[in-house]
Amino acid sequence: MTNRVCIVGIGVVESTENTAEMSHKDLLFYATRRALDDAGLERKDIGGAITATFDFLEGRSLSNQYTLDSIGGVMKPCDLRLGEDGIYSLFAGYMEVMVDPGQVTVVASVQKASERDPNGVGYQKLIAATLEPIFSRPVCSSVPNPGSLESVLAAMDARAYLNRSGLTEQQLAKVAAKNIGNVIQHANVSVPGPEDILKSDLLSWPIRRLTSAKESDAACTLILVSEKKARTLNQDPVFIRGIGWCSGKSFLASREQGTAKETKWAASQAYHMAGIRCPEREIDFAEVSDWYAHRELMHCEALGFCGANSVGSCLDEGLFDRTGALPVNASGGLLGRGNAVGTSGLIRVAQVARRIRSHNNGFKNPRAEIGLAHSWGGIPTATAGVAILGKW
Amino acid sequence: MAVKSRIVKGFISLPYNWSMGPTTTRFYEEFKNKRIMGTRCEKCNRVLIPARSFCSGCFVETTNWVQVSDEGTIRTWVLINFSYEGQPMAPPYITGIIDLDGADVGLPHFVGGVELDDLETVAKKVRIGGRVKAVWKENREGHILDIDYFKPIN
Numbered sequence: 001m002t003n004r005v006c007i008v009g010i011g012v013v014e015s016t017e018n019t020a021e022m023s024h025k026d027l028l029f030y031a032t033r034r035a036l037d038d039a040g041l042e043r044k045d046i047g048g049a050i051t052a053t054f055d056f057l058e059g060r061s062l063s064n065q066y067t068l069d070s071i072g073g074v075m076k077p078c079d080l081r082l083g084e085d086g087i088y089s090l091f092a093g094y095m096e097v098m099v100d101p102g103q104v105t106v107v108a109s110v111q112k113a114s115e116r117d118p119n120g121v122g123y124q125k126l127i128a129a130t131l132e133p134i135f136s137r138p139v140c141s142s143v144p145n146p147g148s149l150e151s152v153l154a155a156m157d158a159r160a161y162l163n164r165s166g167l168t169e170q171q172l173a174k175v176a177a178k179n180i181g182n183v184i185q186h187a188n189v190s191v192p193g194p195e196d197i198l199k200s201d202l203l204s205w206p207i208r209r210l211t212s213a214k215e216s217d218a219a220c221t222l223i224l225v226s227e228k229k230a231r232t233l234n235q236d237p238v239f240i241r242g243i244g245w246c247s248g249k250s251f252l253a254s255r256e257q258g259t260a261k262e263t264k265w266a267a268s269q270a271y272h273m274a275g276i277r278c279p280e281r282e283i284d285f286a287e288v289s290d291w292y293a294h295r296e297l298m299h300c301e302a303l304g305f306c307g308a309n310s311v312g313s314c315l316d317e318g319l320f321d322r323t324g325a326l327p328v329n330a331s332g333g334l335l336g337r338g339n340a341v342g343t344s345g346l347i348r349v350a351q352v353a354r355r356i357r358s359h360n361n362g363f364k365n366p367r368a369e370i371g372l373a374h375s376w377g378g379i380p381t382a383t384a385g386v387a388i389l390g391k392w
Numbered sequence: 393m394a395v396k397s398r399i400v401k402g403f404i405s406l407p408y409n410w411s412m413g414p415t416t417t418r419f420y421e422e423f424k425n426k427r428i429m430g431t432r433c434e435k436c437n438r439v440l441i442p443a444r445s446f447c448s449g450c451f452v453e454t455t456n457w458v459q460v461s462d463e464g465t466i467r468t469w470v471l472i473n474f475s476y477e478g479q480p481m482a483p484p485y486i487t488g489i490i491d492l493d494g495a496d497v498g499l500p501h502f503v504g505g506v507e508l509d510d511l512e513t514v515a516k517k518v519r520i521g522g523r524v525k526a527v528w529k530e531n532r533e534g535h536i537l538d539i540d541y542f543k544p545i546n
């Protein structure tokens with residue numbers, strides 16, 4: 001490929017920064033300002049701007065129109081507004097830069113879970129509203145506890161997966177303990193072990209409070225340019241070597257349950273583009289969707305990080321640990337950092353890009369040259385996106 | 393079997409708690425003291441109202457607070473003499489965009505204090521470029537409607 005696309009600016013604002021106090025426009029502005037500063041660019045340099053947000057999550061129709069000024073996109077010749085996870089803005093931005101290699105493209109996403117009601121009923125209503133209304137909704141919305149429709153649907157998926165793979169609840173707890181432990185880096189804070197995870201509230205067997213990611217606020221902005229343009233900037237570029245995305249069936253009951261085919265297909269597209277034949281050897285580290293603990297393992301399997309039926313033993317042997325041969329969610333993932341629904345996919349890309357940039361950022365594995373970022377749209381979607389980033 | 397397609401009725405109600413952010417919150421706090429405050433961009437010198445936390449043109453934070461006048465000119469206006477769902481008040485009334493003195497962004501609000509029976513007479517008092525002044529409510533609670541309406545002057 002002669003005209004490669006790279007990331008030259010990264011800006012992230014997460015819940016640790018008192019995001020509940022900021023308006024969602026502010027949140028996105030701060031992320032974008034940071035990304036521009038990181039790249040050494042200004043608004044005048046921006047050629048195209050792409051946002052990805054969901055109207056119902058924001059409570060505004062055309063919500064992405066409303067945030068365009070927060071990413072410097074007003075009166076720019078190329079702007080796009082997507083109703084998808086933020087990782088899709090990366091895909092769209094990639095294509096814009098491929099079309100016009102002279103262009104600086106901003107891709108961004110914001111999410112404010114704190115603006116929905118704190119008991120989560122609002123989000124559960126949203127989940128109900130995503131269901132097809134004639135067959136699924138009458139069944140799913142009449143479950144005894146409307147506050148946990150999401151975990152009911154996730155539990156069906158998890159049960160099917162545990163049944164197929166032979167994995168145990170203990171192993172799901174291990175995933176959660178690993179990811180939560182990856183965030184807690186201060187020696188004086190105790191890290192919960194798998195036994196603590198198994199003591200957390202049972203939402204809908206086998207989904208527990210601590211094996212499902214808590215919703216959070218976040219904004220993320222990345223600046224994309226061509227390789228040629230990157231040479232004129234001071235920031236170390238991180239190359240986007242492969243991208244792929246895919247959606248499975250939208251009707252709940254026609255989905256297999258307990259599999260992640262859309263992730264597999266998205267990955268095969270990205271691997272093909274990046275020239276990766278053996279992901280378990282060629283991918284150095286990954287940030288994959290751990291919306292629920294079982295999904296991390298399901299995704300690792302679908303991404304080809306281990307042989308069929310060996311994901312449990314890989315986990316038990318520590319392959320996916322921070323210090324393992326293929327660290328998964330060393331950032332803490334969604335279980336450790338919180339899940340900014342609709343934005344978290346782009347944040348995974350930012351995490352991977354940051355780690356590729358810097359070898360000495362606290363990770364023990366020095367091999368961090370090719371990383372994979374994965375996003376899954378969550379219950380009840382069947383949408384996945386994969387991006388493979390590298391140093392060159 | 394020949395059938396007539398059936399209809400499934402749907403309704404969605406969703407609660408939200410939108411954060412104003414500190415800048416808008418202060419803007420409304422100042423309303424309690426009949427002050428309309430904007431923020432000045434140090435790069436382009438524009439005064440933004442309602443006060444904004446950043447200038448979308450220069451893409452910098454704006455932290456320099458300035459008071460703008462509660463008098464201004466009408467940029468455009470419309471007489472609403474019909475009913476629709478979710479209307480802010482019973483018709484007839486006038487909505488307009490007011491360019492306050494000292495601000496570089498318009499403020500959408502009501503124009504009032506004029507007889508609204510006849511469009512011809514209204515148009516003599518309310519006109520584009522015409523001067524108006526805020527009429528503040530007695531009880532102010534930090535809300536856009538702490539200003540009752542803008543009244544034509546001169």
Ligand SMILES: [Zn+2]
Nearest residue numbers: 433436447450
């Ligand atoms: Zn400015």
